[in-house]
Amino acid sequence: MDNEIASCFNGDKLNLVSPVILKQNLAYIFTLIGLTRLPDPDEYSIIEDFIRTSYPMFTIQEFRIAFKLATLGKLDCNVEHYEKFSGKFISQVMNAYKSKANDVRKQIKPINQLPVPKLTEDEIVDFTRNDWNNSYKTDFNKIFNTSRVFDILLKQNKLNIDPNEYTKIMNIVNEDNIARINKMLPVEAKEFKEQIKNANYFDRQCKALVLAKYFENETNKI
Numbered sequence: 001m002d003n004e005i006a007s008c009f010n011g012d013k014l015n016l017v018s019p020v021i022l023k024q025n026l027a028y029i030f031t032l033i034g035l036t037r038l039p040d041p042d043e044y045s046i047i048e049d050f051i052r053t054s055y056p057m058f059t060i061q062e063f064r065i066a067f068k069l070a071t072l073g074k075l076d077c078n079v080e081h082y083e084k085f086s087g088k089f090i091s092q093v094m095n096a097y098k099s100k101a102n103d104v105r106k107q108i109k110p111i112n113q114l115p116v117p118k119l120t121e122d123e124i125v126d127f128t129r130n131d132w133n134n135s136y137k138t139d140f141n142k143i144f145n146t147s148r149v150f151d152i153l154l155k156q157n158k159l160n161i162d163p164n165e166y167t168k169i170m171n172i173v174n175e176d177n178i179a180r181i182n183k184m185l186p187v188e189a190k191e192f193k194e195q196i197k198n199a200n201y202f203d204r205q206c207k208a209l210v211l212a213k214y215f216e217n218e219t220n221k222i
Helices: 002-007 019-033 041-054 060-071 087-107 121-133 146-155 163-183 186-196 199-221
Strands: none
Touching (some): 002 087, 019 060, 041 087, 041 199, 060 087, 121 146, 146 199, 163 199, 186 199
């Protein structure tokens, strides 16, 4: 089992893995843990953001094996999810896995590795643009690698946002969040209200909407 864990260290980081791959692995995990009440689209968006921002440097392979180990009883954590794949449940499993993974890392002898090729800034933007353009475009919150792409385009002077325009963006995001809350169960609504109070989370939402509008304008120019 230690060898299986070690093989997961070199994989796709959770903050960079594509939405499609993440969704496929979550479907596997839901089946593995016996989750019968699957998250609705709003819940899924929250789950996806929580995973990417809370465990960015873990690989998708590690995330998957963590729940496999927990289900097998090989991690020191509670695997009772009460039909809710919540941030609290995810944290219990991942914190227990982190302890196990650290033990495995200590046993691995360092080896000379070839440098991992890095994407250029334009390639990073192109990937996010293509992913968004090929999606259903129903939720700007699902734009991939939001902050990184926003910073790149801002540095390239491709995002011209005056204060009045950004105020409109914030109003739209606030209205969208209120609409989401009205569709949620009370417990979920309370959890989401706490999340959007986080300035960094709200800022990321605004950046995502700016990018959605930017990509839309680019498409209309073609």
